[in-house]
Amino acid sequence: MSARRIFAQPARYAAIAPYLWMVLFFLVPFGFVLKISLSQTAIAQPPYLPVFDLAEGWAAITAAFSQLSLDNFGLLASDSLYLSSYLRSVVVAVISTLMLLVIGYPIAYGMARLPQRWQPIAMMLVIVPFWTSFLIRIYAWINILQHDGLLNKVLLALHVVSAPVVWLSTDTAMYIGIVYSYLPFMILPLYATLSKLDASLLEAAADLGASPRRAFWLVTFPLSLPGVGAGALLCFIPILGEFVIPDLLAGSGSMMIGQTLWLEFFTNKDWPVAAAAAIALLVLLVPPLVLYDRMQRRQLGGAN
Amino acid sequence: MTEESPDIDTRNIDVSAQHADVAVADAPLLRIEAVSKKFGSFLAVDRLSLDIKAGEFFALLGPSGCGKTTLLRILAGFETPDEGRILLGGSDIAPVLPHERPVNMMFQNYALFPHLSVRENIAFGLKRAGMARAAIDTRVAEMVALVKLEGMEKRKPDQLSGGQKQRVALARSLARRPRVLLLDEPLAALDKKLRESTQQELMELQRRLGMTFIVVTHDQEEAMTMASRIGVMNAGRLEQVATPRDLYEAPASRWVAEFVGDVNLFDGDVTSHEHFRLVVATRDGGNIVVVEPRQVVTKSQVSVAIRPEKVKMSRRGSTPDAAGSQAINRLEGVVTDVSYLGGSTVYKIQLDTGAVVRSSVANTTRLDTDACSAGQRVVAWFSPDDCLVLER
Amino acid sequence: MVRQVNRMSPFNVTSLVLGLAFLYLPIVILVIYSFNASRLVTVWGGWSLRWYFEFFNDRAMLDAAWMSLRVAAVSATIATLLGTLAAVGLARGERFRGRALFSGMLYAPLVMPEVISGLSLLLLFVALNAERGFWTVTIAHTTLTMCFVTVVVQSRLASLDRSLEEAAMDLGCNPVQAFIRVTLPLIVPAIAAGWMLAFTLSLDDVVIASFTTGPGSATLPIRIYSEVRLGVKPEINAICTMVIALIAVVIVIASLASKLSSTQGKSAAPL
Numbered sequence A: 001m002s003a004r005r006i007f008a009q010p011a012r013y014a015a016i017a018p019y020l021w022m023v024l025f026f027l028v029p030f031g032f033v034l035k036i037s038l039s040q041t042a043i044a045q046p047p048y049l050p051v052f053d054l055a056e057g058w059a060a061i062t063a064a065f066s067q068l069s070l071d072n073f074g075l076l077a078s079d080s081l082y083l084s085s086y087l088r089s090v091v092v093a094v095i096s097t098l099m100l101l102v103i104g105y106p107i108a109y110g111m112a113r114l115p116q117r118w119q120p121i122a123m124m125l126v127i128v129p130f131w132t133s134f135l136i137r138i139y140a141w142i143n144i145l146q147h148d149g150l151l152n153k154v155l156l157a158l159h160v161v162s163a164p165v166v167w168l169s170t171d172t173a174m175y176i177g178i179v180y181s182y183l184p185f186m187i188l189p190l191y192a193t194l195s196k197l198d199a200s201l202l203e204a205a206a207d208l209g210a211s212p213r214r215a216f217w218l219v220t221f222p223l224s225l226p227g228v229g230a231g232a233l234l235c236f237i238p239i240l241g242e243f244v245i246p247d248l249l250a251g252s253g254s255m256m257i258g259q260t261l262w263l264e265f266f267t268n269k270d271w272p273v274a275a276a277a278a279i280a281l282l283v284l285l286v287p288p289l290v291l292y293d294r295m296q297r298r299q300l301g302g303a304n
Numbered sequence B: 001m002t003e004e005s006p007d008i009d010t011r012n013i014d015v016s017a018q019h020a021d022v023a024v025a026d027a028p029l030l031r032i033e034a035v036s037k038k039f040g041s042f043l044a045v046d047r048l049s050l051d052i053k054a055g056e057f058f059a060l061l062g063p064s065g066c067g068k069t070t071l072l073r074i075l076a077g078f079e080t081p082d083e084g085r086i087l088l089g090g091s092d093i094a095p096v097l098p099h100e101r102p103v104n105m106m107f108q109n110y111a112l113f114p115h116l117s118v119r120e121n122i123a124f125g126l127k128r129a130g131m132a133r134a135a136i137d138t139r140v141a142e143m144v145a146l147v148k149l150e151g152m153e154k155r156k157p158d159q160l161s162g163g164q165k166q167r168v169a170l171a172r173s174l175a176r177r178p179r180v181l182l183l184d185e186p187l188a189a190l191d192k193k194l195r196e197s198t199q200q201e202l203m204e205l206q207r208r209l210g211m212t213f214i215v216v217t218h219d220q221e222e223a224m225t226m227a228s229r230i231g232v233m234n235a236g237r238l239e240q241v242a243t244p245r246d247l248y249e250a251p252a253s254r255w256v257a258e259f260v261g262d263v264n265l266f267d268g269d270v271t272s273h274e275h276f277r278l279v280v281a282t283r284d285g286g287n288i289v290v291v292e293p294r295q296v297v298t299k300s301q302v303s304v305a306i307r308p309e310k311v312k313m314s315r316r317g318s319t320p321d322a323a324g325s326q327a328i329n330r331l332e333g334v335v336t337d338v339s340y341l342g343g344s345t346v347y348k349i350q351l352d353t354g355a356v357v358r359s360s361v362a363n364t365t366r367l368d369t370d371a372c373s374a375g376q377r378v379v380a381w382f383s384p385d386d387c388l389v390l391e392r
Numbered sequence C: 001m002v003r004q005v006n007r008m009s010p011f012n013v014t015s016l017v018l019g020l021a022f023l024y025l026p027i028v029i030l031v032i033y034s035f036n037a038s039r040l041v042t043v044w045g046g047w048s049l050r051w052y053f054e055f056f057n058d059r060a061m062l063d064a065a066w067m068s069l070r071v072a073a074v075s076a077t078i079a080t081l082l083g084t085l086a087a088v089g090l091a092r093g094e095r096f097r098g099r100a101l102f103s104g105m106l107y108a109p110l111v112m113p114e115v116i117s118g119l120s121l122l123l124l125f126v127a128l129n130a131e132r133g134f135w136t137v138t139i140a141h142t143t144l145t146m147c148f149v150t151v152v153v154q155s156r157l158a159s160l161d162r163s164l165e166e167a168a169m170d171l172g173c174n175p176v177q178a179f180i181r182v183t184l185p186l187i188v189p190a191i192a193a194g195w196m197l198a199f200t201l202s203l204d205d206v207v208i209a210s211f212t213t214g215p216g217s218a219t220l221p222i223r224i225y226s227e228v229r230l231g232v233k234p235e236i237n238a239i240c241t242m243v244i245a246l247i248a249v250v251i252v253i254a255s256l257a258s259k260l261s262s263t264q265g266k267s268a269a270p271l
Helices: A002-014 A016-037 A058-066 A071-078 A080-112 A116-131 A134-145 A150-157 A171-196 A199-207 A212-240 A244-249 A257-267 A271-303 B005-020 B068-076 B118-128 B133-146 B162-175 B192-209 B220-226 B244-249 B254-259 B320-324 C002-006 C010-034 C050-056 C059-092 C099-111 C114-127 C134-159 C162-170 C175-204 C207-212 C220-230 C234-264
Strands: B030-039 B042-052 B057-061 B083-088 B103-106 B180-184 B212-217 B229-234 B237-242 B264-274 B277-282 B287-291 B301-306 B312-315 B329-340 B344-351 B356-362 B377-382 B388-391
Touching: A002 A016, A002 C059, A002 C175, A016 A271, A016 C059, A016 C099, A016 C114, A016 C134, A071 A080, A071 A271, A080 A116, A080 A171, A080 A212, A080 A257, A080 A271, A080 C010, A116 A171, A116 C010, A116 C234, A134 A150, A134 A171, A134 A244, A134 C010, A134 C220, A134 C234, A171 A212, A171 A244, A171 C010, A199 A212, A212 A271, A244 A257, A244 C220, A257 A271, A257 C114, A271 C114, B030 B068, B042 B068, B042 B083, B042 B237, B057 B068, B057 B220, B068 B103, B068 B180, B068 B212, B103 B162, B103 C162, B118 B133, B118 B162, B133 B162, B162 B180, B162 B192, B192 B220, B212 B220, B220 B244, B229 B244, B229 B254, B237 B244, B237 B254, B254 B264, B254 B301, B254 B388, B264 B287, B277 B301, B312 B356, B329 B356, B344 B377, C010 C234, C050 C059, C050 C234, C059 C099, C059 C134, C059 C175, C059 C220, C059 C234, C099 C134, C114 C134, C114 C207, C134 C175, C134 C207, C162 C175, C175 C220, C175 C234, C207 C220, C220 C234
Parallel strands: B057 B212, B057 B229, B103 B180, B180 B212
Antiparallel strands: B030 B042, B030 B083, B229 B237, B264 B277, B264 B301, B277 B287, B301 B388, B312 B377, B329 B344, B329 B377, B344 B356
16 A cells, blocks of 8 residues: 555644644634533623633643533423423424435435436525525524415415315424425435446336336335435434524424523523533533444445 | 466467567576565575576466465566565676666556556656657657557556557567566456457567566466466465476476366376386276386375376277277276367266376367267277476 | 336325425525515515615614625635544544544534533633634634534545555655645645535524624624524525525535545545
8 A cells, every 4th residue: 555655744734724623623623512501690791700821721621520510410300491402303304204204205205206407407496495495594584484474375265175274383384494494405315326326126116016016115115215214314313403503493482402401501591501511512412423324334344 | 267278379489489589688687596575474586596698578377375476576576575685687686776777567457547648658758768759759759650559648547448558568668678577467358359459460560679578477378478478376376487398298397288288197106117107006097008218207105197188089999990909098988078168168077996097089060960979988099208307 | 027126106206306305495495585675574465675674774783794704714724624624633633642632522512402512612711711702713613613624524534546646756755745735736626616605605604603693703604593483584585595605606616626525536525
């Protein structure tokens, strides 16, 4: 591997600047979150104690450690507001992911069965909305879902309902927003696996006497499961930490953990609790991330 | 190889005749001394030594994974040997980085720079060498003419056919006038017809430029056609280094005999050994008489090798004088399989003793009314001079 | 038989059409209503550019838009530079000490909820006593978007034929020259795509910017967000339409660049 070794040294020098950047602006801030989550609230600016003073050196560090407390995590565990927002995040993420699967699968399947030359165009069409600002996409739905919005007008005109329905500030609106925003994340991995499926497998199934429907359930669907897993996790993970969509579309009744964090931080100015909520959210993300990583590895292993 | 062995014989004679008049200095241009290279626990090159003289067209032949490409990459400087020395014109180049070596390589996939034109690709190495602009222009024009790509200078690699790409790659690696040109499977990506004509062109080019070529190939026909000497590699070692003719007619080992061309092998024990004349009692082929002037056989356990085209065959009794002669090895059996290959036909003969022998017969006439068919009893015979004894 | 088995069923066609309609209809409606003359967002009052003029007279919105464009351009540029360097380090650096931490730091922000990224950076800026505004938002966006640039450029580098670099060295280039003369021209489309991705991500972000900006320097998404919370305004439709148009231009350039890259190398830069 020495040709590669000749390249390796300059390449490592190239990594120094981004390395330092990420340490300073990712790793260190993350350390702050950890530390402040273990601090006391204070009515001051910044609103937390103790302030880490590097100028005082090691003594300050040991002093800081002696003042750390798990009170904030205790609060998270005991206060029903936090527990319920924790739970709601998981419920919303699970339900959204299932809805995305049910809606995304037929679309991805349809794409994979398009004539070859149409497939890149269809893929582009699915990706383009992802490039459009998601805030704008949510706003577009507010346009449609509001009291005198297009949806109510259509429903009234068709005599499906007799009076305008309240859509905004409901869970329905939130689910519509989530499904709309994350649909490309579900479709693309599904399409990737479905389009790679060997067409001759279906021919073989038909040759062996399976009807198209049976062939789908016996051949296509089982072989697309890696795509289902990837798509589901690619949606589930970010939905868990979602803030903007529930904030704009759901009612104010119950909150997801991202909203709780935001509320503690901006409204209640309780930074230590917000930091603790952030840590709690990260802990929630670990199992699906580990699962996703393992799936990717298995697929890579299977390819070799 | 099974396809046209007689063809190759005549070509080999041509090749060795061509190379007889190439002036070859006594001291080797390139000396590889006990070079080893390990990848993890895999020994790719195993204490390999080899001398290559200036002006040689040398082929490294071997199955995939035998280490031939690794050896070539060591010569180019892309791999550093774990042990051993590489002397080019007497000085060790093992520590010299690839871009400072007076050696160039033609890559298997050509590795043409897709963002540069044909002209820019060929000029690439010359610019790095700090050559003057005018000199670069002259050299590029010369190279373009050499590989017959006039009028293509402005094209990008993806606007070229496979054969044209191959020529650009060749011109690019020749442009710096390297002391040794390394070619990694230079013809593997071309189709059969183009490959044959390109082989001839490469040979002509090499002779005209008087340069030293080292080519890596897994295609024995290609190696035999082009090279003046061939090194057969297996599991990181050189099994044999010889001219194409010697490689085929006098393989050094059972492995080489089987790898280069088709061969019938009989395992047996030497029962008598007078001068060069041996009698081998084979396990299932009866006694075979061999004349082996080449090497002293010390072991009694041997294999007798005979190339299929040297096994003659006739229907039982039709040529009694030849078949009945005591001076030759005579085997009787039944034809079990006939494979018509165009230039020749290969017959598989199940001998009465149990062994299977293949005989390759040149199809010298268009209509062969006398051809054998499966199920016929035949006599197969071969001369003791055509047999080889290989120690097991 | 072949055709029958692999032909699209009516179900396939329907789901594809409905799916694409679902994806595009809300945006199309939004764009159409941005040209509505009526103040009531849902009553059609004829075609008009009124709300576009409204925007161009709205000082606060214009300031926010200008701030966003500056942040996006500067952060995308720094992120592209750093992300490309990081990609080179990961794709060509082989094994080095701290590699696992490095790639971990570059991948974590991709899955990290924005509220956490925003919160953590704000805590840093507070601790450093940095004045919050243009530069804090720019640094925050650079940190997030350089990870995306790294992924895009790294996958292009990984798909690049290594023998091209070897050929360059064989022809007399040292590793740095080989990179500049051969590798860099071939990954330029991926770098360009990375820049555009970074630019649009920055233009899109509301959460991280909310955390890291200071008083008086709101970005466009922050302003849109606070307006949207108060209800639908036709002016917002006009602004959104212009942002969509800007992003559409960026996409067209990016796809042209990726087409260019696919004709020059083995695979196109992933968008």
